[in-house]
Amino acid sequence: xxxxxxxxxxxxxxxxxxxxxxxxxxxxxxxxxxxxxxxxxxxxxxxxxxxxxxxxxxxxxxxx
Amino acid sequence: xxxxxxxxxxxxxxxxxxxxxxxxxxxxxxxxxxxxxxxxxxxxxxxxxxxxxxxxxxxxxxxxxxxxxxxxxxxxxxxxxxxxxxxxxxxxxxxxxxxxxxxxxxxxxxxxxxxxxxxxxxxxxxxxxxxxxxxxxxxxxxxxxxxxxxxxxxxxxxxxxxxxxxxxxxxxxxxxxxxxxxxxxxxxxxxxxxxxxxxxxxxxxxxxxxxxxxxxxxxxxxx
Amino acid sequence: xxxxxxxxxxxxxxxxxxxxxxxxxxxxxxxxxxxxxxxxxxxxxxxxxxxxxxxxxxxxxxxxxxxxxxxxxxxxxxxxxxxxxxxxxxxxxxxxxxxxxxxxxxxxxxxxxxxxxxxxxxxxxxxxxxxxxxxxxxxxxxxxxxxxxxxxxxxxxxxxxxxxxxxxxxxxxxxxxxxxxxxxxxxxxxxxxxxxxxxxxxxxxxxxxxxxxxxxxxxxxxxxxxxxxxxxxxxxxxxxxxxxxxxxx
Numbered sequence: 001x002x003x004x005x006x007x008x009x010x011x012x013x014x015x016x017x018x019x020x021x022x023x024x025x026x027x028x029x030x031x032x033x034x035x036x037x038x039x040x041x042x043x044x045x046x047x048x049x050x051x052x053x054x055x056x057x058x059x060x061x062x063x064x
Numbered sequence: 065x066x067x068x069x070x071x072x073x074x075x076x077x078x079x080x081x082x083x084x085x086x087x088x089x090x091x092x093x094x095x096x097x098x099x100x101x102x103x104x105x106x107x108x109x110x111x112x113x114x115x116x117x118x119x120x121x122x123x124x125x126x127x128x129x130x131x132x133x134x135x136x137x138x139x140x141x142x143x144x145x146x147x148x149x150x151x152x153x154x155x156x157x158x159x160x161x162x163x164x165x166x167x168x169x170x171x172x173x174x175x176x177x178x179x180x181x182x183x184x185x186x187x188x189x190x191x192x193x194x195x196x197x198x199x200x201x202x203x204x205x206x207x208x209x210x211x212x213x214x215x216x217x218x219x220x221x222x223x224x225x226x227x228x229x230x231x232x233x234x235x236x237x238x239x240x241x242x243x244x245x246x247x248x249x250x251x252x253x254x255x256x257x258x259x260x261x262x263x264x265x266x267x268x269x270x271x272x273x274x275x276x277x278x279x280x281x282x283x284x285x286x287x
Numbered sequence: 288x289x290x291x292x293x294x295x296x297x298x299x300x301x302x303x304x305x306x307x308x309x310x311x312x313x314x315x316x317x318x319x320x321x322x323x324x325x326x327x328x329x330x331x332x333x334x335x336x337x338x339x340x341x342x343x344x345x346x347x348x349x350x351x352x353x354x355x356x357x358x359x360x361x362x363x364x365x366x367x368x369x370x371x372x373x374x375x376x377x378x379x380x381x382x383x384x385x386x387x388x389x390x391x392x393x394x395x396x397x398x399x400x401x402x403x404x405x406x407x408x409x410x411x412x413x414x415x416x417x418x419x420x421x422x423x424x425x426x427x428x429x430x431x432x433x434x435x436x437x438x439x440x441x442x443x444x445x446x447x448x449x450x451x452x453x454x455x456x457x458x459x460x461x462x463x464x465x466x467x468x469x470x471x472x473x474x475x476x477x478x479x480x481x482x483x484x485x486x487x488x489x490x491x492x493x494x495x496x497x498x499x500x501x502x503x504x505x506x507x508x509x510x511x512x513x514x515x516x517x518x519x520x521x522x523x524x525x526x527x528x529x530x531x532x533x534x535x536x
Contacts, residue, residue, distance in 0.1 A: 011332075015343035017408055024347045024401040028354070031397050032506065035390060039513045046521045050533045053524065212456055216449045220439050230432040230453060233425050234460050237467040244474065265463065276456055279373075283448040284440070 068153040069161045076165035080134075090131040091173045097123040098181045109186045116185035117195070117246035123181075124174050124199060125206065125235055129228055131170040132210040135162060136281070140218045145285050155278040163211045163274065171203030187250065194249035194259075198242040201262035208273035209234050215280035237265060300379040302519045303528050309512040316512070320505035327502050331495035338492075347405040348492075353500040354398040355419070357507060358426055359461075361391030365433070366458035369451030379515070381447035382522070384454065385437060386514035390507055392430040399423050418472035422465055429457045443522060 014021045080087055101119050102112060139145040148158050178199050182192045213231040217223035245258035298304060331349035338345040365387040372380035402420050403413045414420070433450050440446035523529045 014346070015337065017342060017344035020344055020404045020408055021346050024350050024404050027400055028350045028397055031393050035393055035506075035510050038389075039510060039517055042517050043513070043520070046517055046524075047533055047536055050520065050524050050529065054530055054534065212452075216436060216453055217439075219445075223439070226435055226439055229428070229435050233428040233432065233464070234456070236425060237460075237463045240467045240471045244471070261467075272459070276452060280449065280452050283452065284445060 065153060065157055068151070069157050072148075072158055072161040073165050076162060077168065080165070080169050086134075087169060090127045090170045091177060093130060094123050094127040094174055095177065095181065097126060099184060102184070113186045113188070113250070116182070116187045117243040117250070119185060120178065120181055120187075120195065120246070121198075121202075121239055121243040124178075124203065125232070125239060127174060128170055128203060128206040128210060129231060131166070132207075132214050132227065132231075133224070135166050135207075135211055135214045136218050136285070137214070140285055145218075145281070149281060149285065155281065156274045159211065159274040159277045159281070160270075163207050163277075166211070167204050167207040171199075171207055174203060175199045187246065190252060191246055191249035194255050195246045197259060198245040198255075198262060201259060201266050202238045202242040205238050205262075205266050205269045206235060208269040211277045212273055212280055215277045216284060218281070219284050238262070241265075296377075300377050302379060302382075302523050303526075305379050306516055306519050306532075309516055313509050313512050316505050316509035320502050320509060323498055323502035323505065327495045327498035330491070330498060335492045335495055336489055341409065344405065344408045345492075347401050349495055349499050351398060351401040351405055352496060353503040354394045354401060355423060356500055357503050358391060358395035358398050358423060360504070361387050361394060361507060362426065362429070362454075362461070363458060365391060366454040369447075369454040373448055373451050373455070378447075378522075379519075381451060382515045382518040383511060384451055385447065386511050386518055387507075388430055388434050388437065390510055390514070392427065392434065394503070394507075395423055395427045395430060399427065416472070418469050421472070422468050425464055425468070426461075429461075433457070 012018060012022075098119055101115065105111060105115070136145060139148070149155060151158070175196060178195050179192050182195050187195060210231055213227050213234075216230065217227050220226060241258050241261050245255045245262070248258065249255050299308070327349065331346060335346070337343055365384045368380040368387070369384040371377055372384060399420065402417075402423065406415055406417070406420070407413050433454055436453055437446050437450040440449055520529055520533070
């Protein structure tokens, strides 16, 4: 990327440091995705747990 | 207040001397770990001399860590900790007494036996006094900071690994400066800076760690 | 006056109120984090010039340095909110502290790995006992200690307070640890020339760096709120308002 025409292959090559640069960016992406996904899964789990508890209580309420 | 301090100190020492064999364990552990290194690496004097400060300091660290358990654990289990916390004396003073007793029983013996280990590891004669002084300043900090960790984990079953996970990172500055003091003294240079740093950390630890320990005990040990 | 402020704080920090307010805040943080992140990546990967010493490999800086900043920033946030929780008994502050730890540990991990990936072309080795990398490693241990303590105490209130105290002890220690590691490093600096320290900072390099740092902060803000909301739901699971809310979902 030294002023002349832009080329994608040159961009991905990163001046020979492709492995290091793209692994870093890739890991950062993994970290971002993991941090978004894990609390969402956690939220679903908490909600379903509370729902189950409510159902159990209303059921035993009817029985008794 | 002073009376309460002496009273508790005397009690802890008396209790410890009742089980004398247990008293020697950290000391034996210390010597044992250090003597593993010549066996594992090489008995050559040149190499051992280079490693000596680090090996001795890391072993001292681990030895104190393993002995921390008896600082509050027993008292927690038999309920005497509850009584201490109910006593009208400030908990900070009582904590200080217990930590001081712990240091007298584990830290001080390590300091006293260090010259022998220095000899094992070919520490030059002129560095032996630095080894003693650095341990003398450093081991009380290990007991003081360790007390915070023990009081946080006192109610946790099998908290041994957890305790080391919490405490070892906090020991790093002491390790760096203590081992370096001995290293530098072996080259015959002045170690005033290192020892002053250790003294400063000790002063800081004496003033803050018992406070944190007292707060931690109120959090975890109240039933 | 003081009483009014106190009342206001208590009202705001009630879990219920927090839950509804944070729900409105999260999209704003998330959208601005995405916007700034994309802009920062564009500036960093396409606009910023090649470094004359390190070539293209320096572009790792746009990941590494914001991650390292975040790792320390989050620890401080964690310790401060743990302190607030401990002193003023505000449950919400404890939840923020507990929610911050895993995110902080992630950022620390990323700072470590990208640091070593940057180190390979610069130093010729993946790991060098450089002052900064060593400090990050110790910071990661501090995070692990906090999380281990938090999860090993069963009673939630006790766990919050105990781990909160540990966070405060840690934050008092961090400057001492940092100083001693720095000092230790200058003693043993053999072949390591700390090139990570000063890449000649062109303005076009500085701007994406700062943009990425702000994007990371906004990202943290969004995620910590999502995590804290999970904590609210879980801890208040027996309250009426949570039950009504859950039934609607």
